[in-house]
Amino acid sequence: MASAQESPSNEPNVPKLNFVRKLAYGIGDVGPALVATLSGFYLNAFLLDVAGLRPSLVALIFLLVKIWDSVNDPIIGALTDRTNTRWGRRRPWLLFGAVPFGLAWFLQWQVPAWGNTGLFFYYLVVAWLLDTALTAVNVPYTALTPEIAPEYTERTSLNSFRFSFSILGGTMALLVHDAILKSTDVVQTGYGISAAIMGIVIIVTNFITFAAIKETYSKDTNEKEPGFIEGVRIAFSNRAFVMVTAIYLMSWLAIQFVQANMLLYVRYWVGAEDQFITLAMALQISIFLFLLVWTKVSQRIGKRHVYFIGVTFWIIVELVLFFVQPGQMLFLVVLAVLAGAGASVAYLIPWSMLPDVVDLDELNTGLRREGIYYGFFVFLQKLGISLGLAIANLIFDWAGYINAAPGELVPVQPESVQLALRFFISIVPAVILLLSFPIVYKYPITRQRHAEIQAELAARKEQS
Numbered sequence: 001m002a003s004a005q006e007s008p009s010n011e012p013n014v015p016k017l018n019f020v021r022k023l024a025y026g027i028g029d030v031g032p033a034l035v036a037t038l039s040g041f042y043l044n045a046f047l048l049d050v051a052g053l054r055p056s057l058v059a060l061i062f063l064l065v066k067i068w069d070s071v072n073d074p075i076i077g078a079l080t081d082r083t084n085t086r087w088g089r090r091r092p093w094l095l096f097g098a099v100p101f102g103l104a105w106f107l108q109w110q111v112p113a114w115g116n117t118g119l120f121f122y123y124l125v126v127a128w129l130l131d132t133a134l135t136a137v138n139v140p141y142t143a144l145t146p147e148i149a150p151e152y153t154e155r156t157s158l159n160s161f162r163f164s165f166s167i168l169g170g171t172m173a174l175l176v177h178d179a180i181l182k183s184t185d186v187v188q189t190g191y192g193i194s195a196a197i198m199g200i201v202i203i204v205t206n207f208i209t210f211a212a213i214k215e216t217y218s219k220d221t222n223e224k225e226p227g228f229i230e231g232v233r234i235a236f237s238n239r240a241f242v243m244v245t246a247i248y249l250m251s252w253l254a255i256q257f258v259q260a261n262m263l264l265y266v267r268y269w270v271g272a273e274d275q276f277i278t279l280a281m282a283l284q285i286s287i288f289l290f291l292l293v294w295t296k297v298s299q300r301i302g303k304r305h306v307y308f309i310g311v312t313f314w315i316i317v318e319l320v321l322f323f324v325q326p327g328q329m330l331f332l333v334v335l336a337v338l339a340g341a342g343a344s345v346a347y348l349i350p351w352s353m354l355p356d357v358v359d360l361d362e363l364n365t366g367l368r369r370e371g372i373y374y375g376f377f378v379f380l381q382k383l384g385i386s387l388g389l390a391i392a393n394l395i396f397d398w399a400g401y402i403n404a405a406p407g408e409l410v411p412v413q414p415e416s417v418q419l420a421l422r423f424f425i426s427i428v429p430a431v432i433l434l435l436s437f438p439i440v441y442k443y444p445i446t447r448q449r450h451a452e453i454q455a456e457l458a459a460r461k462e463q464s
Helices: 019-049 055-082 091-108 115-143 152-183 187-212 228-237 239-270 273-301 303-321 329-365 370-399 415-425 427-435 437-442 447-463
Strands: none
Touching: 019 055, 019 091, 019 115, 019 152, 019 187, 019 239, 019 370, 055 115, 055 370, 091 115, 091 187, 115 370, 152 187, 152 273, 152 329, 228 239, 239 273, 239 303, 239 329, 239 370, 239 415, 239 427, 239 437, 273 303, 273 329, 303 329, 303 415, 303 427, 303 437, 329 370, 329 447, 370 415, 415 427, 427 437
16 A cells, blocks of 8 residues: 555665664663553553442543643653753653652552542552653653664664563563462452562663663754744644654554453453463564564565554454454464554554654754654553543443452453443454554655655755
């Protein structure tokens, strides 16, 4: 579906990244990855069946967090653009944000004896803290990409390292978390121990990336920065950016509808909760392996072609998922492996497109504003998670969801809840993914166009 313009073309000569530097960058995504993975697979079920909150309260928490999130992501992104230290613009945020990030993660998995109302406000405040800390670390981290890798295909390679660490880190977190839960008699204790270990990992990995990565961008202290509102206006007047954000929001929202409801789906529809870790591992490993495959393929046929092929296959698998019946766990694991082939595209392609958008903005404005663009991107990632959870939980409450209690028999959910789970796992993500196709088809920055942008930027720098 993509045009022939995505064939290889001559690109400006730029230094290639070495293997060690890619590893150093990639490890920085372990913290955000374990947060996304464990929250994605377990947080909804934890709040409903361990903390005991009603689905409507859980939905309200995520919706209220998004009000703050809609402000803090772009603001912190803009602040990182304005930061000027001997360590650079982005790296100081990794250093000073690491400890608050790890601490807030630990607090999220505690269950104070405060009653339903008290717990609602506790998890709301902690969610605000965790969201802010994650933003303070993840926005500057992701905004390093175009500075570290200025070349079109090299950005896809760098993001493959990043998401390899992301997926493998998330996979290891799943294994450790599951082992801890199974080794403790009290489920709340298991969640607390796991959260403490993961909090330490979050802090250490951010410190490693801070120490190992060097920024190549040197900020001109005379450079005039736009105000926040003006920056937002410019960002959203960039047609390519609007298209990439739409692609990313749709693909990530599809992932979150599946991930956030998978444990509940296995518990209440398939009836094989003891095998859930096998299912989650099958999906994670498949995503990792196909991430490597799609990285190589995209270098030959372009990013848009890869997206169309991978997501088409993913949609087919999602539709088949609707017909899985109780007890068919082996069939479900096979489908998870197949789904990973398509889901890996949603990790790789939008993130490898975004740095190209930043280059286009620099060509149009003369400024490097990765922080603004990556701030909105991280916001959209968390928006996808929260919207998926909020919508699902509001429907669960309407359908008559029955809260489970730790140590008691798993309740039998009404047919309306079971049907909702099947839709959230299959039909809903398939429709969302299908809606992304026209946008991907119209995406304007091909490999050839990006080479032209880089050449114009290089010529401008030589003249200055």
